[in-house]
Amino acid sequence: EEQEDKVLQALRLYLRHLTDRLVTDRRFQVFKRPVDTTEVMDYLQVIRSPMDLSTLQANVDANRYSTLAEFVLDADLIWRNALSYNPNINPMDRRIRQRAHALNDTMHFFIRDELSEDFERKCEDIKASR
Numbered sequence: 472e473e474q475e476d477k478v479l480q481a482l483r484l485y486l487r488h489l490t491d492r493l494v495t496d497r498r499f500q501v502f503k504r505p506v507d508t509t510e511v512m513d514y515l516q517v518i519r520s521p522m523d524l525s526t527l528q529a530n531v532d533a534n535r536y537s538t539l540a541e542f543v544l545d546a547d548l549i550w551r552n553a554l555s556y557n558p559n560i561n562p563m564d565r566r567i568r569q570r571a572h573a574l575n576d577t578m579h580f581f582i583r584d585e586l587s588e589d590f591e592r593k594c595e596d597i598k599a600s601r
């Protein structure tokens with residue numbers, strides 16, 4: 472009902488604010504756009520579910536996420552895919568892995584610091600009731 476829509480609107484606002492900060496962080500420019508599979512030819516053989524920060528932002532704006540958990544499932548794909556596709560010890564793979572870990576740590580630090588469990592529970596309850 473009206474009150475519930477206010478909660479979902481607050482979630483969307485927060486997820487947009489969170490994603491905006493990740494998209495503008497210099498360390499995460501490598502995750503900003505979908506991996507160009509014409510350049511990186513074998514990418515789709517290795518990575519089943521591509522995800523990037525601009526697609527994440529578009530999903531938030533399209534009301535794709537009604538709980539934080541749904542958003543985190545997609546957001547975690549970004550850094551997990553980078554770790555999977557860059558397992559080697561060469562400097563390039565290592566640097567992308569460092570950025571993947573930084574993306575994971577930064578995102579989850581913001582969330583833990585800024586979002587109350589009570590708020591997430593409200594979103595989960597609304598989802599369960601629909």
Ligand SMILES: CC(=O)c1nc(NC(=O)[C@H]2CNCCN2)sc1-c1cc(O)cc(O)c1
Binds near residue numbers: 502
């Ligand atoms: C985002 C990501 O996971 C990614 N990984 C790469 N790894 C490599 O190229 C490693 C793989 N191991 C062998 C040596 N090369 S390139 C790349 C990428 C970065 C962009 O800024 C845009 C883009 O389209 C793709």
